[in-house]
Amino acid sequence: MVKPEDKTVLVVDDEEDVRDYLATVLEDSGFSVVTAADGAEALERVESAIPDFISLDLVMPNRSGMKFLHDLRRKQEWRDIPVVVVTAHAHDDLGKADFVEIFSGKQLAGPSFYLEKPVNPDQYVGLICEKLGVQIEGKPDESDTGRLRSQLHDLIDQMESTQLSQLLRMLKLLG
Amino acid sequence: MPTAIDLPPHVRDWIGDGLFQHVPSSVIVIDRELEVVAANSEFVRVFGEATGKHCYEAYKRRDRPCEGCMAIETFEDGEVRINDTRGIDKNGQPAHYVVHIVPVHNEEGKITHVIEMSYDVTESRFLQRRYNLLFERVPCYVAVIDRDYRVVRANELVRNTFGDSAGGHCYTMLKQSNERCADCPAMKTFADGGSYTSRQLGINKQGELTAYVVSTAPLSSSGRDFEHVIEMAVDVTESEQLSERLLREAQFRRRLTESAIDALVACEASGTINIFNPAAEQLFEVDALQVTGRKQIAEFLPDEFVRTVAAGGSSLQMPEAAVVNTKGETLPVRLSGTVLKEGDHVLGAAAFLQDLREVKRLEREKLDSERLAAVGSTVAQLAHGIKNILTGLEGGMYVIRSGIKKGSAERTNKGWDMLERNVQRITVLVRGFLSFSKGHTPKAVPSDPSRIAQDVIELYRDAAREAGVELIYEAERGIAQIDVDPEDIKTCLENLVSNAIDACQASNKEDQTVTVRVRERGSTVVYEVSDNGVGMDSEIKNKVFTTFFTTKGMGGTGLGLLVTRKIVQEHGGRVEMESVPEKGSVFRIELPRQRLPAPANQKRDVGRDSAEGEHSHGQTGG
Numbered sequence: 099m100v101k102p103e104d105k106t107v108l109v110v111d112d113e114e115d116v117r118d119y120l121a122t123v124l125e126d127s128g129f130s131v132v133t134a135a136d137g138a139e140a141l142e143r144v145e146s147a148i149p150d151f152i153s154l155d156l157v158m159p160n161r162s163g164m165k166f167l168h169d170l171r172r173k174q175e176w177r178d179i180p181v182v183v184v185t186a187h188a189h190d191d192l193g194k195a196d197f198v199e200i201f202s203g204k205q206l207a208g209p210s211f212y213l214e215k216p217v218n219p220d221q222y223v224g225l226i227c228e229k230l231g232v233q234i235e236g237k238p239d240e241s242d243t244g245r246l247r248s249q250l251h252d253l254i255d256q257m258e259s260t261q262l263s264q265l266l267r268m269l270k271l272l273g
Numbered sequence: 274m275p276t277a278i279d280l281p282p283h284v285r286d287w288i289g290d291g292l293f294q295h296v297p298s299s300v301i302v303i304d305r306e307l308e309v310v311a312a313n314s315e316f317v318r319v320f321g322e323a324t325g326k327h328c329y330e331a332y333k334r335r336d337r338p339c340e341g342c343m344a345i346e347t348f349e350d351g352e353v354r355i356n357d358t359r360g361i362d363k364n365g366q367p368a369h370y371v372v373h374i375v376p377v378h379n380e381e382g383k384i385t386h387v388i389e390m391s392y393d394v395t396e397s398r399f400l401q402r403r404y405n406l407l408f409e410r411v412p413c414y415v416a417v418i419d420r421d422y423r424v425v426r427a428n429e430l431v432r433n434t435f436g437d438s439a440g441g442h443c444y445t446m447l448k449q450s451n452e453r454c455a456d457c458p459a460m461k462t463f464a465d466g467g468s469y470t471s472r473q474l475g476i477n478k479q480g481e482l483t484a485y486v487v488s489t490a491p492l493s494s495s496g497r498d499f500e501h502v503i504e505m506a507v508d509v510t511e512s513e514q515l516s517e518r519l520l521r522e523a524q525f526r527r528r529l530t531e532s533a534i535d536a537l538v539a540c541e542a543s544g545t546i547n548i549f550n551p552a553a554e555q556l557f558e559v560d561a562l563q564v565t566g567r568k569q570i571a572e573f574l575p576d577e578f579v580r581t582v583a584a585g586g587s588s589l590q591m592p593e594a595a596v597v598n599t600k601g602e603t604l605p606v607r608l609s610g611t612v613l614k615e616g617d618h619v620l621g622a623a624a625f626l627q628d629l630r631e632v633k634r635l636e637r638e639k640l641d642s643e644r645l646a647a648v649g650s651t652v653a654q655l656a657h658g659i660k661n662i663l664t665g666l667e668g669g670m671y672v673i674r675s676g677i678k679k680g681s682a683e684r685t686n687k688g689w690d691m692l693e694r695n696v697q698r699i700t701v702l703v704r705g706f707l708s709f710s711k712g713h714t715p716k717a718v719p720s721d722p723s724r725i726a727q728d729v730i731e732l733y734r735d736a737a738r739e740a741g742v743e744l745i746y747e748a749e750r751g752i753a754q755i756d757v758d759p760e761d762i763k764t765c766l767e768n769l770v771s772n773a774i775d776a777c778q779a780s781n782k783e784d785q786t787v788t789v790r791v792r793e794r795g796s797t798v799v800y801e802v803s804d805n806g807v808g809m810d811s812e813i814k815n816k817v818f819t820t821f822f823t824t825k826g827m828g829g830t831g832l833g834l835l836v837t838r839k840i841v842q843e844h845g846g847r848v849e850m851e852s853v854p855e856k857g858s859v860f861r862i863e864l865p866r867q868r869l870p871a872p873a874n875q876k877r878d879v880g881r882d883s884a885e886g887e888h889s890h891g892q893t894g895g
Binding site: 118119122186215 | 659666669671672684687699702703
């Protein structure tokens with residue numbers, strides 16, 4: 099049985115908080131984690147040691163996720179590294195074009211799945227384990243914050259923009 | 274009739290001497306030597322003493338016989354001759370006279386003397402020449418016809434225009450017709466000796482229609498016993514053509530002004546309105562009859578135009594002018610005025626006014642829909658972007674929980690920091706939301722464009738100095754006030770200046786400068802913020818105006834440029850950007866005056882003030 103300790107995951111995200119978050123989630127599940135703040139840095143990481151898995155943000159300054167993917171495809175030994183795209187911009191002007199291109203099926207190799215921010219840690223870890231054939235001992239997180247989070251997640255997804263702004267107004271008054 | 278031979282002797286004696294002296298013509302007797310043997314008193318009166326002189330001396334002051342002397346010929350052949358000739362009288366004046374040269378025979382039948390009897394025709398010849406000249410050269414048609422309607426004489430103009438056909442019928446010559454005209458004025462003159470006038474249409478020698486007005490008169494002073502009629506005619510072809518053309522043009526112009534969409538108001542030099550077309554009636558809501566000839570342009574047109582006319586200017590274009598109609602409503606118009614002049618003398622003025630109400634309304638609607646679109650898309654983007662912050666919040670909670678589980682204070686603290694940062698981001702976001710909230714329109718007040726820029730420069734002076742960036746300010750002098758929300762525009766400039774300073778710091782150049790410029794180009798106020806910092810590649814350029822895009826990591830919210838663009842769009846303006854990697858960037862805010870929001874007179878509401886208070890400081894760039 100493959101253990102998470104045997105697998106190294108490269109987390110690429112320009113936002114430090116997101117990077118730290120995802121890294122913590124993966125570390126807690128037992129994976130070895132390396133991080134990169136942008137595409138250029140990610141390329142350096144891959145060059146020094148080929149990771150088993152890459153978690154990639156698409157919209158980043160200084161070499162976007164898109165460019166990084168192109169670089170990966172160009173090299174035989176990098177081509178088959180599994181990639182999950184983690185983005186907040188799958189459907190907006192900022193990331194839509196890249197996103198559609200990546201998942202159009204025209205790629206020889208590349209990510210075949212993605213996660214939208216905010217990321218559910220269980221889903222995130224579960225997906226990576228599945229792709230890598232890794233099994234983790236222990237049961238899924240069922241704490242209060244976990245429930246609260248998934249409720250909030252659902253709410254945000256269903257909310258109208260006007261409601262959202264009202265909510266934020268209220269949040270501000272409370273703060 | 275008895276001859277002199279049959280007369281009583283005393284009568285014959287008188288004729289011999291008395292007649293010679295008293296006949297009212299000049300008589301001299303010359304011999305074969307052409308010497309004057311005797312001259313009568315009339316001759317002496319005209320030509321002076323002559324007896325003993327040669328005739329040529331007496332008549333002409335010559336010193337030898339005239340060429341072709343008729344007296345010499347008469348001495349030779351005994352024929353009576355008449356000579357029309359010129360001499361010089363005793364006063365040295367030219368004299369025109371007619372001489373009858375008669376031979377006198379002696380008993381043997383030989384011609385011993387010649388008698389020259391002459392009468393002065395100087396005066397009548399002079400008159401004749403003058404009348405002839407008048408007849409020929411008078412600039413109208415003159416012809417004399419007889420009772421058969423044949424042309425006895427026609428003057429130069431008739432001959433030149435209709436051809437020379439003296440002796441032909443007048444109707445043939447003037448009209449190329451074979452019959453007398455039905456309304457012939459000459460016929461009436463022949464009938465009663467009166468003068469008649471009528472308008473006739475002739476055909477000239479080129480075959481063109483020629484209109485003339487003819488007057489006829491009998492050629493006799495009494496109006497009776499005359500054989501000829503004189504016709505005098507004036508050619509009216511050109512003036513008729515001209516007046517017809519004028520009429521057509523006047524009609525054309527009237528139709529043009531009446532059907533014009535633009536209002537036309539024209540005045541005399543005095544300022545009294547003389548043209549006020551239907552479009553003007555509609556614009557000013559007044560009947561033209563109450564205006565033309567009664568009112569002054571000053572009552573309808575802008576002062577600037579009235580002043581231009583008074584000052585004798587030539588033309589005036591006012592793309593954005595305002596007039597007040599009779600109901601007291603102020604209407605936006607585009608005015609194009611011309612002062613009509615002859616040399617420096619002002620004849621009058623005309624102004625075309627295009628009603629801009631509809632244009633303005635469409636412009637406003639377009640602006641409104643642009644604003645709504647900007648608000649709508651931005652709100653959608655903001656809502657979407659919240660996911661990023663939520664990820665940060667969730668991440669913070671997760672890391673804290675992970676730290677507690679593992680008993681790692683370091684991890685717990687890290688998670689706490691993440692929470693704090695993302696709560697802070699929410700605060701900034703909410704501020705952004707407020708400025709994007711629906712129904713927000715800029716509270717425009719007349720503001721000094723340079724003052725706004727100066728305030729921002731002051732605000733960033735210290736920050737720039739600390740960052741080692743030189744902050745330069747260049748303003749065009751005398752830019753007029755603009756109707757903007759000064760706090761809004763300050764926010765925009767703060768964003769741009771703050772970004773520019775960051776861009777400089779991100780580069781490793783020695784002399785880092787940020788320049789803020791204010792100028793006006795063709796009624797558009799332009800703010801320009803340029804830096805010589807890192808610049809942007811095309812990918813970044815494409816994304817700078819989108820929500821939460823930032824190149825500054827956690828240092829930026831990705832809202833600054835978005836807010837800037839939204840504010841500028843709300844003011845009817847646009848943000849332009851040029852950037853070259855490693856060279857620097859230029860951001861330009863362009864505010865066309867005619868698209869600026871209408872100034873708000875009411876006091877700002879409280880909520881608005883607090884929102885402004887927040888986003889005018891603590892802004893971070895995109």
